[in-house]
Amino acid sequence: MALGHTSRVDRLTRQPQSIPGMLASPRPSISFEFFPPKDDAGESTLWDAIRRLESVRPDFVSVTYGAGGTNQDRTVRVTERIARETTLTPLAHLTCVGASVAALRQVVGLYAASGVRNILALRGDPPGNVGGEWVAHPEGLNHATDLVALVRTLGDFTIGVAAFPDVHPASPSFEHDVDVMVRKADAGASFAITQMVFDAESYLRLRDAVAARRDLPITPGLMPVTNFKQVARMSELMGTPLPEAVVSRLEAVAQDPAATREVGVQIATELADRMLSEGAPGLHFITMNRSTATLEVYRNLDLAARTRTPRD
Numbered sequence: 001m002a003l004g005h006t007s008r009v010d011r012l013t014r015q016p017q018s019i020p021g022m023l024a025s026p027r028p029s030i031s032f033e034f035f036p037p038k039d040d041a042g043e044s045t046l047w048d049a050i051r052r053l054e055s056v057r058p059d060f061v062s063v064t065y066g067a068g069g070t071n072q073d074r075t076v077r078v079t080e081r082i083a084r085e086t087t088l089t090p091l092a093h094l095t096c097v098g099a100s101v102a103a104l105r106q107v108v109g110l111y112a113a114s115g116v117r118n119i120l121a122l123r124g125d126p127p128g129n130v131g132g133e134w135v136a137h138p139e140g141l142n143h144a145t146d147l148v149a150l151v152r153t154l155g156d157f158t159i160g161v162a163a164f165p166d167v168h169p170a171s172p173s174f175e176h177d178v179d180v181m182v183r184k185a186d187a188g189a190s191f192a193i194t195q196m197v198f199d200a201e202s203y204l205r206l207r208d209a210v211a212a213r214r215d216l217p218i219t220p221g222l223m224p225v226t227n228f229k230q231v232a233r234m235s236e237l238m239g240t241p242l243p244e245a246v247v248s249r250l251e252a253v254a255q256d257p258a259a260t261r262e263v264g265v266q267i268a269t270e271l272a273d274r275m276l277s278e279g280a281p282g283l284h285f286i287t288m289n290r291s292t293a294t295l296e297v298y299r300n301l302d303l304a305a306r307t308r309t310p311r312d
Contacts, residue, residue, distance in 0.1 A: 013127045014038075018158060019059070019060055019089075019091065019118055019158050019190075019191055020158065020190045020191050020217060022059040022060070022282075023191055023217040023219065023282060024141070024217070024281070024282040025308070026222065026307050026308055027280055027281075027303075027306060027307055027308060027311070028276055028280070028281065028282045028283060028303060028307075028308050029059045029060075029219065029282025030058045030059055030159040030282055030285070030298070030303055031059050031060045031061060031062070031091070031193075031219070031282065031283070031284045031287045032053050032058050032061045032062075032284075032285045032287050032294065033061070033062045033063075033064060033221070033284060033285065033287060034046055034049065034050070034061065034062070034064070034078075034081040034287055035063070035064045035288070035289060035290050036064065036065065036074040036075045036078060037074060037078075037289070037294050042289070043074075043078075044096075045289055046078070046289045047287050048291070049224060049287060049291040050082070050086065050088070050292055052291040052292075052295065053102050053291050053295070054086060054087060054088055056295070056298060056303075056304070057087075058220060059089065059282070060089040060090065060118065061088050061089070061090060061091065061252055062079075062081060062090065062091040062092070062120060063075050063078045063092075063093060063110050064093050064145045064189055065088075065093055065095050065097070065124065067247045069102055069304055072107070072311070075093060075178075076107060076110055076111070076235050076294075079092045079093075079111065079114070079116060080110065080111070080116070081113050081115040082112045083116050084114060084115070089118065090118065091118045091119070091120050091160065092111045092116045092118065092119045092120065093119075093120050093122065093149065094108065094111075094119050094120065094121055094122065095122045095123065095124030095148075096106060096122075096123050096124055096136065096140055096141045096142070096143075096144070097123075097124035097125065097126075097127055097137075097145075098127055098135050098137055098140075099137055099140050100138075100139035101139060101140060101141065101150065102139070104141070104142075104147070105150075105154060106151060108151060108154050108157075108266070109154075111248075112155055112157075112194070117156065117157055117158060118157065118158045118159075118160070119151055119157050119158070119159050119160070120147045120159075120160045120161070120162070120193065120288070121147040121151055121159055121160070121161055121189070122144055122147070122161070122162050123141075123142075123143055123147070125237075132278070134170070134186040143186060144161055144162065145180070145183045145184050145187045146187075148156070148161060148184055148189050149187045149188060150186070151188070151255075152188040156221050158190055158191075159188055159190060160190070160191045160192060160193060161181075161184045161189040161191075161192050161193075161209070161311050162192065162193060162194070162195065163177075163181060163192040163193065163194040163195070163206060163210075163218050164194065164195055164206075164240075164243055165179070165194050165195070165197055165202035165203045165205070165220075166178055166195070166202050166239070166240050166241075167201070167239075167300075168180075169238075169239030170241065174186055174205075174206075174209075176283055177206070178209045178210055178213070181206075181214070181216065181218075182213050183211045183227070184208070184213040184216075185210075186255070189216065190216070191216065191217050191219070192210075192216055192219070193218075193219050193221055193284045194206070194218060194219070194220050194221045194284075195221055195238050195240050196199050196221045196222065196223040196235075196238070196240060196273070197221055197222060197271060198235075198240065198241075198242055198246050198267075198271070198287050199218040199241075200242045200271055200274040200275050200278070201273055203218075203220045203280070204275070205254070206218065206279055207280070210246060211311075212244045217281045217288065218281075219272075219280065219281055219282045219283065219284045220272075220275050220280055220283060220284065221284045221285075221286055222268055222271060222272055222283050222284065222285055222286065222297070223268070223285070224261075224264050224267075224268040224285075224293035224294060224296070224297050225250060225261075225263075225264030225267065225268070226257075226260065226261045226263050226264055226288075226290070226293050227245050227260065228250045228251070228254050229266075230258055230288075231250075231264075236238055246267055248266065249263050249267065250267075251265060253271065258298070264293065265293055265296050265297055265300070268293075268295050268297045268301040269301060272297060272301055273301060276301070276306070276308065276309060277309050278309065278311075279309050279311035281306070281308065282297065282308075283303075285297070285298075
């Protein structure tokens with residue numbers, strides 16, 4: 001169905017879709033993540049990607065906030081438009097950055113009015129310096145767990161949270177990260193999505209450690225690399241290390257954009273295949289508002305016909 005063919009009434013009267021239910025289905029869940037455009041040209045590029053990716057019928061899509069919580073207005077507007085004008089199920093991002101509890105309640109209200117019932121609750125990065133010290137808004141919240149608990153009081157929402165397979169940059173240990181995931185689940189989260197994964201073993205270790213304590217499906221974030229400098233910068237900002245095996249393959253073709261893209265798609269395909277074979281509930285593609293590399297990985301894996309491998 002093309003954009004604009006779904007009325008607001010149709011969207012609001014449909015039975016809400018459960019993301020945890022999607023993650024438990026026999027086939028792998030597929031979802032896409034976009035970032036908010038900075039200008040009208042960027043918004044045109046974004047909607048072109050959305051149109052192309054809508055054709056493979058993803059389970060849900062999300063639009064991030066910008067670095068340090070910026071571009072919130074565009075994020076909310078784009079998410080509302082996805083809910084109103086497409087066949088896609090939106091997962092709304094919500095962060096504590098620079099927001100009072102009153103402001104957070106208002107944003108949740110805007111999402112609800114558009115028929116958005118799925119929220120990804122995040123603490124977010126410090127504004128201006130993602131690696132800087134976190135300081136909460138004086139009338140805001142300090143942890144994602146607190147935000148999950150708040151959203152639970154505001155309506156019948158399905159709430160997701162972030163997961164960090166390579167240990168959160170501010171965390172003292174892997175064990176602490178697992179404890180945090182358990183607290184998020186206890187606060188009301190029913191699924192999690194990781195930062196971009198470049199080491200399948202790190203993802204599987206976190207998934208299994210959390211599963212031993214709570215029923216919280218964790219979907220790995222996957223980003224097909226098309227620009228080595230860009231992904232290296234993102235890795236630094238997110239505190240997600242690039243494994244040497246990945247770095248060496250990308251550095252070998254770093255001067256050839258076409259070869260970099262080809263190798264990046266190969267790496268993403270291999271990672272995805274391994275994680276799905278080990279029982280990952282699905283894949284969350286970080287698209288960078290582009291569609292072609294993501295669609296290539298999708299087709300390499302034959303995801304339209306693939307069934308999920310049960311965990312032992």
